[in-house]
Structure formats: C-alpha cells, structure tokens
Amino acid sequence: MSRTLIRNASILSMDPAVGDFAQADILIEGDRIAAIGPGLNAAADEVVDGTHRIVMPGMVNAHIHTWEFQLRGIGADWVGSRDYHANLHKKLATYYTARDVYLGNLLGALNQLRNGTTTIVDWCHILRDAEITDAAIDALEESGIRAVFARGTVKPPEREGAVPYYKQPFPRDEIHRLRTGRLATDDGLVTLAMAILGPDHNIGHGNCFDDTELKIVLDAGCTITATNLTEMLNYEQPAMLGRLVKHGATPSLGTDCDPYFNSSMLWVMRHAFLHQRELDNRSLHAEGKWPASTQHSTLTRDAIYWATMGGAKAFGLDGKTGSLAPGKQADLIMIDTRGMNIFPAHAGGNPAHIVVMYAETSDIENVMVAGRFVKRDGRLVFDAGRLARLTDELLASRLRLFQEGSFKSVPVERGPQPGRFLV
Template sequence: MKRTLIRGGYIVSVDAAVGDFPVGDLLVVGDRIAEIAPHIEAAADEAIDARNMIVMPGLINAHLHTWQTGLRSIGGGWTGPDYHKIMHGNLGTRFLPDDNYIGTLLGALEQLNGGVTTLFDWCHDITDIDYAHRSVDALEEAGIRAVFGHGSAKPLAGEGDVPFTHKPHPRARLEALRKGRFASDDRLVTLAAAILGPQFSTPEVVEHDFRMVKDLDLLSSSHAARRPADRVSPEGFFIPARLGLLNAKHNVVHGNYLSDEELKLIVDCGASVTVTANIELHVHPADPVTGRLRALGAMPSLGVDSIPAANSDLFNEMRLAMLYQRSIEHRVNHNAGCGPLTVLPVPSRDVLEWATIGGARALCMEDQIGSLTPGKKADIILIDGLALNMFPVHDPVHTTVQQANFSNVDTVLVDGVVRKRGGKLLYDDNTLTQRREALRTSVTRIIEESGYRPVPAGALS
C-alpha cells in the first residue's frame, strides 16, 4: 500500500480526542489515516510539504443538484415558484442522460477543486435508469467521494395527468441499481434515495417511499421547503415517525417552515437536517433552521443546493450560515432589551464542524469521514496559509471559516489519492477543455429547445 507523509502543517483535526497541532505530521497508508503526531519518522512513497498550510478534513457538501451545473446563475433573479416552473417544468425536461453526465462531471470537479471531498449528489431529473448511470459515471470519473441520491423528475402536470406528488418513487429502478451497480456499499460512490417526502407527496406515497428505503437498506433524503398551506401531507414527518420509519438514515433538507414540534420530532428520531442558507435566504422569508437545531442539541450539515441560483463555494456557504445566525442572535438579544453580547454567538469552530462532521453524520458516514482521525478514510485538504487573503494566519479555524475560498485549496486527497496538488486539479487539461465544450453544447441546446431567454444573444457562444 502507498504511504504518504504530510509534513509540518498546522493540523486542524476536527476531533476533540485528537486535537490540533500547530506543527504536525500526518501519515496515510493506503486509503486510511494511520497516524497523526507532532513529528513522525516513517518511510513514505510520497512526502507532501505542508509548511504554511492548514491541514484539515475535506469539506462535505451535503446537498447539491449537480446535474444543474451548466445552468450556473441562470436563476439568479428567480423566485421559488419560478425555479419549479422554469427548471422542473421546462429546462429540466430537456435533459438527456449525457446532459446529466457532463453537468455532473464538471460540477463534481468544481467541488473537488474547492476542497469538497464528499458530495451528496441529489439528482432529481431522472426518468430512466440511463440518467442515473450516466450521472454515476461522471462522479466516478471525477474521483470524488459521493452519495448518489436517485430522485425522480417533477414536471408540471398537464390536464388529466397524475401529478408527481401522487407518484411513488420508482422502486423497480432503485432496486435495479441497488442489486446491480450498488450491490456493495464498499465503494467510493454509494447509493441513496432522494424521495419526495411528506411536504411534496400524499400520505400513501410517503409510506411507500419510507418503507421502500427501509427494505433496500438505503439512506434517504427529502426536501422540506413548503409553507404549511402548500403541503401535500399536512401531518408532515409525523407520518413516517408514527410508522416507525423516521430515523438516522433519513436526511431532511431546508425545513424553514417546520414547527418547533415537528423539528423536535425529526431530531428526536435521529434524522439529520441540512441547511442551505444561500438558497433559503434567496427565496424564503422563514429563517434557516440553524439556530433552532443548535437549541435542540443537534448539529446541522451544510449544502449548496442549486447552482442556477446559489454560489457553489462551500466556504461561502459556511460564512453565510454563520453570519445570518449571528445576526439573528444579536437581534433577539437586542430586542429583549439586553446590552451587547459578551460572547460572540456561533463560534467559527462550530461552523467548521457543520461542514465536516455534520455532513458525515447526515450521510451516516461519521465512522469513515469528517475528521482527521487515525483509522478514518484519508479525505484531506491543505489550505495555503501564504495566500494574500489568508496571510498571516493567527488562528487557522477563524481564518478558514472567515477568509478562505476555493482558490486557497492547495492539495486534495480523497481515499488517500491526491486529486489536487499545488493548487492545480489533477485532471487532464485537454480532456477538461473537451468537457467544457461539451457542457457548453449541452446547455445551449437545452436553453434553445426550452424557448427560455435568460441571457443576451451570443453570450453562450
């Protein structure tokens, strides 16, 4: 097995038992972290000079619709209803399997480049199993660790059509993937079910979908972004909870309009909640649930969600989630007539945990990833502390959360394999040029077929 020695970095382990090392070494053997110490004497096949670098676990993007990458910022002016009408009712219906492949590939490479070593790819335009296979082909080609969330398309229903809210998740398709390509969970890309959930489906569909994922022993995830009056199943997550089907293998995304009682139920059942602050502040009046989760003793995870409307840099997502929650807590304190807070709310270290350990918990992978812990997978990033927007580094956690961006990521290892070195993604330049052209061709066709005119003529040429 290959032995890689990372030398002399400032190690931020995100593991209280391991702690941090102002100067430390980390030994990787094969795909695992073997040792972390102030100094390690060991033979190595490769040595990585980490002086002036922050060494930390790779970030975990717990929610991304990666297939939409080629439509970057097309929805920067959309409302929530606009997104559903234009994306799912029009643009999304024009995608073919190869469009999923090219969008997912460029999106996964972008995430790797930005220090994300694990991605929950929530793929919800699937109408045929070929869409799923091509999306997974892309994730595997990129070399990122990923959970592929098999979803279903959500077109607008025509007169006499059965709406998607009344359609159970296509079990036959999911089962074929589970028994075929994903028969083993011991692989870099694993399978999950991106189900509708109680806010977007009838009680009968809710029960079908939750029983299905239990039968197939899969992680599942669902959106919870509808106002109470718009929910298809008003009982919400009380339905799967009553059936004994709501547990740690379910992930809830958003949750802004959940009542305190329903949010507590979700937490008490062990399910996780992913906050996507950028999108939630973009289209929702209700606050992200970050603070409410913390009050319940739960740790949120973070996701980017939808690149057509959101910034795709997870460092940006960390900052936005932190600053908005800080603002809430300052205002609550002020409106209560109290003086200035004596301790700044929402510490930077907590936010870093949301993007690492929190994501690992959401994906039921905390025993494998999320921290630099001997025995865990070697998913590691090195951040350049000499970059002008980083230097000088007085506190690596504050600096990472409040200053860093994707361009500061110098080195990325996934499963012990170096995927980025010296600030350059290790993906063939000529191939990347070809893939960019393929993405341009893909989205140009999709937009032309849709009749939607988001940009001035010629902007895509």
C-alpha cells in the first residue's frame, strides 16, 4: 500500500474533532487518510511539500447537469426556465447521441477536477435509453471523479395526443439494471441515485417554499441544494442558504448549468457567501441594527462547510468525504498561496478568508481523489494527447448540435481548433 506524506501545510479539516492547523502534516495510506498532525514521524513513498499551501477537503458539487458542458456560453441572457427548457430540453438535447453525452460528461467531470471539485452529483436528465445511460457512467468512471449518478429522464417537447414527460412513470427497469449491475455497490467512486422523490430526497433550488413548507420538507428528512448563481440569474426568490441555517439545516451548493457560466465551485462558494451576507445586511438594516454590533451570522468558513460537508451530508457521503479526518477517503485539494491572486494574504491571513475570497482555479496546485492525484503541479493528470483529441471531438459535437438544432442565437465558430481545453 503506497504512502504519501504532505508536509508543513496549513490545514482546514472542516472536522471539529480534528481541528485546523497553521502548519501540520497529512499521511495518506492507499485511498485513505491515516493521520493528521504536526511533525508526523512517518515513512512515506512520496513526500509532498505543503509549505505556503492550504490543504482542505475537495469540494462537493451537489447539483450539476454535466452533459451540458459543450453548450457553454449560450444561456446567460435567457429568460428563466422558459428559455432554458425551450432551447435545451426541447431543442438541442433532442439531437444528443450517446457519444455526445459521453463527451460532455467526461470533459465536464475533468473540468470539475481541475476546479478543485472531487465529488459531483451528476443530475443526468438526458437519458432516453440504456446506451446513453451507460455512456454517461463510462465518462464519469474514466474521469476519476467521485460521483453520485442521479439517473433522470429526458424532457422532450410535448406532442399532441402523447403523454407528456412529466406524467410518464420513471423507468424502473433501468434503475433495476443499474442497481443489480455496474452500480450495485455504494463503495465505488461512482454510485447511484434516483432523480425523483423519496424519503431521503434532495431538493434542487426550493426557493419558493414559504416557512411552513420549508419546515415540512426539512422535518421529513429532505435536504436542499442551492445553485445560487443560477438562482441569482433566473429566480424570483433568494437562494436557500440562511433560511436553511435558521432551521438548523446545512445548505449544500451546486453549479447547475454550464450554458450560463463557469461551473466552478469556487465561484459558487464565494457568491453564496456574498449573497447571504447581502441578505443579512439588509435584514439588520430593516431591524435598525445596522451597522451590526455583533459578529455577522455568516462567515467565510460557513461557505466552505456548505461547499464540502454540506454536499457530502446531503447525499450520505459524509462518512467518506467532505472533511479531512483519519479513516476518511483522501479527497483533498492543495491551494498554492504564493500567486498574485492571493499574495500577500498568505503571510498570516485567515485561510478560510483566502479560500473563499481570493483563490481561483489557477491557484489549485494539486487535487487528490481516493488517494490518487488527478491534478498535479497545476495540470490534470490525464493523457494530453487523448485530451486534445477529445476537445476536438467535443467542439465538433457542439457545432453539429447547433446545426441540427437550428440554433442561431450565437455566432458559430468555423471548425475545431485543437488543444483548446487548457488543463
């Protein structure tokens, strides 16, 4: 069993029993964390310098439609869910093949790893048949990411005389095939969920719940994931963040839709913090308590918790990931604090403040999933030649989908340009 030792790092464990360290070590044995503490006396096959680095849990993207990756950059000016459904589900999605889904899921998952997300909940609602379903799972497995595959269904245009998609029963046979086949265990990196109602249901968005409805939902054991960037863009009510906290619940965060914006959990975490602080400030002002005489209720560390343990708890993964603790899977990221995004905050600055308010993807030096580096020295650990071929193929997929779907709201580039997906 291989042993990796990260030396002299600033550690945000997100586990109260472990605590945080200004300078300490992490010993990793195989796929798990073996020990955390200052000056560990341990032999290792590899020693990684953690000096001037912040080590924290990999982020958990609790709501993403990964298949939409090749449709980036087309939806920010759409009007709410009306245009989203009209352009994606009722038009472009109907031209997706299994290969298109594979490409979107693979490049989308690799992009999540590059951005410091080690776990995604892939809310996959483009699945017409078993071939497309298997292609989506193939891509997740190849990427090396930890994923909950939320098996959804397509949302095609309603046709006269036909039963609309929202009245059709969920395909039980497909869930049975997956649960008794390739996703039969909950111990692998990719596990199964049903994107429908259930006693351990996770709700995406939920912004319109009033307080009575919210209490009913939470008392029933449900969790709620805020995709606050989407909700700031297209929803009439604020994201479900502080309201959940007031009920004793933990928010989880997701990026949602690549066609709208960069699906970086750093972005989502930062904006979740800022959005809730804005709401807090307005509430304090309305109550005549502004400026606040006491500490704000929402802190940068809270936002990190939402982006890590919040998502892990929502999907029953908190025993595996979401925090750094002995016995847990070694899902972690290392942030180099010496770059100009962060400098000179690295000299005595609050690590949680640095992560939420300064760090960008370029500062994420290393990413590890289950004890294996998937990003190293600022670059994805993925065959560069294969990645270049995949990016060419994905761009061709995008252009074909635009052509076949008669999508003309944006200019179309003139052919693929190799190697444009920068690792």
